[in-house]
Amino acid sequence: MKIKYILFLGMFFWASAASAQRVVQAWAGGADQNAFSFGYTFQYVNSSYKILKKPNWRTPYYDQGTNRNVTDSLNSITSPGTAGFALGFLARYSVTDNFEVRLTPTLVFADRTVNYQYRTQDLAPDKNQVVSTTQAEFPLELKLKSNRLGNFRAYVLGGVKYAYGIGNQSKNNEADLAPLERKLKNVSNFSSYVAGFGCDIYLEYFKLSPEIKLSNSFGSVLYPENHPYASPLEKLYLHSIVFSLIFE
Secondary structure, eight states, X not given: OHHHHHHHHHHHHHHHHXXXXXXXXXXXXXXXXXXXXXXXXXXXXXXXXEEEEOTTTTSOOEETTTTEEXXXXXXXXXXXXXXXXXXXXXXXXXXXXXXXXXXXXXXXXXXXXXXXXXXXXXXSOOEEEEEEEEEEEEEEEEEEEOOOBTTEEEEEEEEEEEEEEOSOOOOSSOTTSOGGGOOOOBOSEEEEEEEEEEEEEEOSSSEEEEEEEEEEESSOOBOOOSSTTTTTEEEEEEEEEEEEEEEO
16 A cells, blocks of 8 residues: 555656746747747847958048148057947747747947047048948857756857848938048948857746847958048958847
8 A cells, every 4th residue: 555655646746847847948938849939039139340451540631622731640449349239030940859040130229430640630620430231130150059958058159141221321412522531331232250148038928038149240341442541441341249139
């Protein structure tokens, strides 16, 4: 009788544990139970340029229209980080329990800044050139996940993305402007590589994934022109740090 009672209790606790495990796995709306799932993301974006200067970048800019220098020699060209934000959509496909492929098309609103400091300001003042951008990005990423520990798991990811500018930079109608009134511009499309890490947190009705990514453009994003702000530059590489909250 005592053995039957012990076996009954053992079966009861085993069934309870199995049921509890199924409940935990079903958290997050069953996001990991399907091969395909979808979500959305909010992102904070911090962007800056890696600047490569021409050998003669300090030389004052000579305006052939007025036959005179319109700037003094340059002391420095720098690019501080500038904040922006992005909104996006997530489409995910699980290859295995620990490996997935995902596409996260996003719309990015971000400014990028280049600061020009001259030896003196007799001819032209120091200048902060702001490149305002609105662009659509299409990242394709591979995500490698740890085993799930309760309602948490960590992951790393890497991939590539293609970015396309959306009508935010007029490359025409500047021919009649004075050299100091011209704007620094970027090419309208470019590609970057992406790497990052994050974690999946399984809440009752959805999965929340805080994530940090770094991205760097493969090539220069500088739109080459002949004016005081583009002429000293050889190349501009875009560097971004992205903090994301992904809801799935």
